Amino acid sequence: MxxxxxxxxxxxxxxxxxxxxxxxxxxxxxxxxxxxxxxxxxxxxxxxxxxxxxxxxxxxxxxxxxxxxxxRLIPLGNSALDAFGSRSSSALADVVRRLGESANLSALDGDMLVYVGQAPSPRAMRMFTELGQHVHPHCRAAGKALLAQLGDDEVRSILDRIGMPPMTAATITDPDEFIAQLDRVRREGVAHEYGEMEEGVVCLALPVVGGTANLALSISGPASRMTEALQERAVPVLREVAGELATQLAV
Incomplete structure (x- = not known):
């Protein structure tokens, strides 16, 4: 509708x-x-x-x-992605420099998650995302960070419309369990993803609060490198850079 x-x-x-x-x-x-x-x-x-x-x-x-x-939609979409990328590229590159893992900027487009910015890790084994790609939000840390900004009823409506397909054995496919996890994201201000989209990949995300767009900043990498110590070190870095992005993208 x-x-x-x-x-x-x-x-x-x-x-x-x-x-x-x-x-x-x-x-x-x-x-x-x-x-x-x-x-x-x-x-x-x-x-x-x-x-x-x-x-x-x-x-x-x-x-x-x-x-x-x-x-006619193709150049407009490319221009939109370029605009996001040009205004966020230095901030994402700063995340990679400080943490060593790939950094992404995402947004909700309708019911789906879309990647609008990326800075890849310099390491040989690294995570890539396709800019402009629309994906299900329930199995991504960025999707959780964004859905946690909505009310539970709205989240349930989204999940009813698009479903919760299992990407791996770790994917959350029960709406009640997912809502419970969003409650934790709201309390802690950080969303986690442990092999829910791709086995062996860990992702950490938080919302970009205060900007005109509803965005999420995230890092992702192999579980062997995304240790608890790295995640603890990453949270204040992501919060700092998210604040900078909120200011930059609001101008």
Whole structure:
């Protein structure tokens, strides 16, 4: 179901963005009748909005008359990633210099987690993430750090919509257990991930509080290096850099 327009917003713009997000969530293409059913909008309204988006290359019509995301979105997405990267690159590089492990900046995009910045570790064995990739948040420390900022009911709604697929034997797949872990994240201000996305990988994350965007800063590395001692040393470093990022990205 499409999100309700916020007070003061332009309804047609909100509806057009809803359509793009629905098509993205459906894997990149949908039929008009599917868009109408998912959004709750009447077909005449869908036709007008989709025709405008096609004319501007934000959507394209396929031979089978379905609609797919258009080429105009590619440079916009790349520019958005570059903007995040350019404003956060020095801070992420500072984390890597001080802790020796890969640093990432993530955000919630709808119900999914998306990586918007990264600085890789200089070590031969290191963790990589694909910028712009949308992933399930329940099995990532960054996802936990961000979901902990929401209320339990909202978190449950997200989990109901996208599910909790098991990535490894350690992945939390029970909503009640996950909510209990978020309570701990709220108390401690730090989220942990122990092999829940990939076996042998440990990740530590905390939210970037105070900025205009809802972001999480994290480090990840092999369990053999992400010892308790390193994690204890990492928390104040991440808090310091998260504060710097909140200031930088709010400007």
């Amino acid at each position: 499409a999100q309700q327009s916020r007070p003061g917003g332009v309804q047609s713009v909100g509806r057009a963005l809803d359509i793009l997000e629905l098509i993205d969530q459906a894997g990149g293409e949908m039929a008009l009748v599917e868009v109408s059913a998912a959004s709750g909008l009447p077909m005449p309204t869908i036709h007008r909005l989709v025709r405008t988006l096609v004319d501007r290359n934000y959507l394209r019509q396929l031979p089978d008359r379905r609609y797919a995301l258009g080429s």
